[in-house]
Amino acid sequence: MSSRVSKRSARKTEERKFLSELVESSGTAADMPCSYCFKHRKECLMADDSARCSECIRRGRSCDGTRVASSLRKLISQEKKLDEDEEKAGEDLLKLHEELAALQARMAVAAGRLSRIRKTKTKVKERRATEFRRGIRGLESEDALSEELSRREDAVSGELQSLNPEGLDWESLGLGGFDFDPFSVDGSASEVAGHS
Secondary structure, three states: OHHHHHHHHHHHHHHHHHHHHHHHHHOEEOOOOOHHHHHOOOOOEEOOOOOOEHHHHHHOOOOOHHHHHHHHHHHHHHHHHHHHHHHHHHHHHHHHHHHHHHHHHHHHHHHHHHHHHHHHHHHHHHHHHHHHHHHHHHHHHHHHHHHHHHHHHHHHHHHHHHOOHHHOOOOOOOOOOOOOOOOOOOOHHHHHHHHO
16 A cells, blocks of 8 residues: 555656646746745746646645735735725814814804803893992982971971961962862972972
């Protein structure tokens, strides 16, 4: 059995050698050398219909020459896409920055407006309180004056009644229409004020 295995192995070695020489004679240099050829500084020759270079065929090993080139193409494509994505992300960031600046400007305007409204509101409240105090003082003053006038009117009326005014000529004194009854409320005081 061992002779059969060795014959098979020898035959495979011969096949690999023949195929390797065929690729060397008709193949072209790979765009990217495989790891073995690159490491040993050998020319990496590949046939169009083969996935392995001549050295990898001779050694009976898998070849990563095409995978390296394919991988490089993928990496270049990925890098190009990342460049495009980076540019788009930069544009998006710039747009967001501009929107943020516009929003901040609008917020500053709104904050200024709110501040002015609050100041005006405070001033209006202060003026309202001042006017209210003035109004109360005015009412108190009018009430005090009204009380004083009523008190004086009552005093004069009482004094006139105590003098027994029955025989007096009230017309000559300008009090012709005056009602001397202290309980009568018919505007006599205003008539007296009108005569004087």
